[in-house]
Amino acid sequence: MVLKLKSDDGPHVYNHTLTLTLVEYASAVYVSDLTELFNWTCERCNGLTKGFEVIEIIFDVEHCLQAYVGVAKDLNAIIIAFRGTQEHSIQNWVSDLFWKQLDLNYPDMPDAMVHHGFYSAYHNTTLRPAVLGAVQRAKKSYGENINIIVTGHSMGGAMAAFCGLDLVVNEGEENVQVMTFGQPRVGNAAFASYYSLLVPNTFRITHEHDMVPHLPPYYNIFPQKTYHHFPTEVWVRDLGYSNVVLASVEKVCDNTGEDPTCSRSVVGNSILDHLKYFGIDLKCATWRQCTIVMSPEMDRFSRKDSKGFDSLCFSILSFVWLDMEQKKWVFLLAIFACLLFFSRGRVAVLKWKTDDDSPVYNHTLALTLVEYTSAVYMSDLTELFTWTCERCNGLTKGFQVIEIIVDIEHCLQGYVGVAKDLNAIVIAFRGTQEHSIQNWVSDLFWKQLDLNYPDMPDAMVHHGFYSAYHNTTVRPAVLDAVKRAKKFYGENIKIMVTGHSMGGAMAAFCGLDLVVNEGYENVQVMTFGQPRIGNAAFASYYSLLVPNTFRITHDRDIVPHLPPYFYLFPQKTYHHFPTEVWVRDLSVLKIVRFGIEKVCDNTGEDPTCCRSVMGSSISDHLTYFGVELMCETWRQCSIVMGHEVESYSRKDSKGNIFLSRTDPSPEVTEMKTISTTGVSSI
Known part of the structure; x- marks a missing residue:
């Protein structure tokens, strides 16, 4: 036929x-x-x-x-x-x-x-x-x-x-x-x-x-x-x-x-x-x-x-x-289930550990740290340095800034300071600039595990995430500020590291660095909308070394789903470290009334938490607990600095900006309002 x-x-x-x-x-x-x-x-x-x-x-x-x-x-x-x-x-x-x-x-x-x-x-x-x-x-x-x-x-x-x-x-x-x-x-x-x-x-x-x-x-x-x-x-x-x-x-x-x-x-x-x-x-x-x-x-x-x-x-x-050549390839496959699970949230007083010495999630602390994370997006360095910005009130009132780092070359920002009510040094890292958030998120799909984490056999991370903290001006400035803060406030002061989005990835590497390379104890990490940064081996090392870590995820925030997790190839895929806290919004007529927080299991990839839904929302990524985690000006993260704080500032050869306090005197932080006349912008 x-x-x-x-x-x-x-x-x-x-x-x-x-x-x-x-x-x-x-x-x-x-x-x-x-x-x-x-x-x-x-x-x-x-x-x-x-x-x-x-x-x-x-x-x-x-x-x-x-x-x-x-x-x-x-x-x-x-x-x-x-x-x-x-x-x-x-x-x-x-x-x-x-x-x-x-x-x-x-x-x-x-x-x-x-x-x-x-x-x-x-x-x-x-x-x-x-x-x-x-x-x-x-x-x-x-x-x-x-x-x-x-x-x-x-x-x-x-x-x-x-x-x-x-x-x-x-x-x-x-x-x-x-x-x-x-x-x-x-x-x-x-x-x-x-x-x-x-x-x-x-x-x-x-x-x-x-x-x-x-x-x-x-x-x-x-x-x-x-x-x-x-x-x-x-x-x-x-x-x-x-x-x-x-x-x-x-x-x-x-x-x-x-x-x-x-x-x-x-x-x-x-x-x-x-x-x-x-x-x-x-x-x-x-x-x-x-x-x-x-x-x-x-x-x-x-x-x-x-x-x-x-x-x-x-x-x-x-x-x-013709001639034959083998090529090396690596398989990964994405599965996002569409199940819906709810759980009771936890609210507790500000304490770091339970009586049996294991870390416990603290709702009030999360509400405090999300405000610190929001503040790091502020572009007015004068208001940020004096802690008089719009976002510098509420649960963070009275915070004293030790150092602000603006890495112009790599578009990074962070600060270090002391929260006396927490008896803690707070380190906060900014996420991606908002005008590029969609491009940055889309790029997350393609990031491969391509760097062996030093001195951790089989632990792989992505070099971009690693380098943003380790290979820029951020790390030496942060470590120096921590030492100054401990000198001012005592060696036993605690350290809390926080950040959102890419800033969350940097916060994780910073927390690990403080424990492993600097030998600090009492280090806690809490991130918001953080992407995956390494493989399962890295996650295991991390959870062992920095157990007091909580990753807050919000509803259908797309970023915690990225780079994707492929359960079929557990040795080669990205893998979150624990402990995730998944926040679900409950709303009436599209008005969010309150969130329900679920503390997830110790695997880092609890299938009943954010992995149970499709990560499809950028808006969920930009708001946590009703607090905006983005620059205040749409499509712009410009830097403004008044002449009043120039005596605290310096620039390196690459144009990166640092605002530093070398002693704990209240002179600068007690300034209520800074004149906006004669400001410089970058």
Whole structure:
């Protein structure tokens, strides 16, 4: 039977039998015996693909790629098949998919973004010229009206998509169909729109819980920046009993490319589902090995390119040989459950520990520290230094500032001072400037664990979070101010470190630094809307060394969900340290009446706390306990300083600003109002 590419009435329809045929072609491209593949005598070269005639085989070992081009007379079609990743590296390859950013504008398509790695695998290797040359030879031999079908699995599916688009847009080919299996996302929504318009006869087959179609992740809260599948997905569900598949059900999904009732309706957590479609293996025949075998009788068909790679050539048959290189990849997968849990909050007097010496959450202390955290966003350094600002009242009244640090170079701000009512030194760090909060949050999706924390085996953190505290002017200024404060107020004074957002990450590193490197005791850390900063090993060390730590999270605040936590790969994913306190808002007619606080478990990743809801809100990130945690001026965090405090200020060679008190005299802090005449701004 000749399988039709189109229905009689014109629109493109899904063809189950064609799919069963193409999955065999997609499987055959994994065969490592080039002689059998070239002659189409391999184990996988029977069944529905019998009689196929190979035109070209390309094996690019430099980039670890393989493909072939040939003619299927029963389909009246040229078949182009691309191989996916070698199985011995599949888990590593899949893991790295999470971190791929949209970083390349697709040529001549406004706003269409793709990942350069996916694009380059087809466009910037030997594959494209070899494939296009083979297509031209096949059309010359079999006629201009022959159909073209492009297929591939996994990374091969991504290459198939780019190839199909290339054939239509740049080569002017018609009658091009693309069918892929377990293909990752390759571009954004704009690219998906162009693609579906130009190559409408495209079907993406997805299988059960196959993880790869879920990657790189789709973030509906950032539609302009996220990856987005093109249509049409066909989702294959297995029906069976006791792991025996009895039948498969195929669902043709909607035309959005991201149908929430198809593969997106389940967690993509299976590599096994990725390696088998319709009972056909889509992997190399030998476990952990994709070696290439070529018998001597094929030498007469071979040639080498300018890089010295072997090839095969006879009449319209050819083969290209290139060099192999493994790549290291890391798999991570995001799951945000949508459950809702409430718990009673705790209210207590200001005390640090229970009678049994274990840390306890203190509601009143949290209300106090959120005010200190809010104050660090103030841009008027005179008011902040004299503690006369709008946010310098309430529970923080009477605070005495020791040091203000404004790191102009890295856009950081913090202060150190003494709260006599708490008998504590308070250190506060500012979060990201508000005008860039959305960009900063979106960047959190892509931050990888890339730095070993010193002297902590297996503890990994992100260098950006680490460096913001350790490798800027902030750390030496903070440590010096703490020493001065302890000199003024006694060695036994406590230390509380707080911060919001990125400031929370800096607060965590500061608290750990004070304990580990400075040898201080009685250190407490309380952060608000803090992102994850390290892996599980780091979280374990941290909770052991700084047990008096509480991370306050607010309702659906997006930042505590980032960088994402992937439970399937616990050794490689980010992991929060304990103890989380999740604050849920109770409201009537959208007016928040009060919050309920739940003290979470000691894992750091309690699935019944903020992880039980989708982290989708920036507004929840910018307000905690009704207190604003952002700069007072929209889209601006300018610095203003009056001449009255210039005698306390200094600048370093890079323009960073420091306001310091060298003694505890009340002279400055007793100033009620500072004249606004003659102020300098930065």
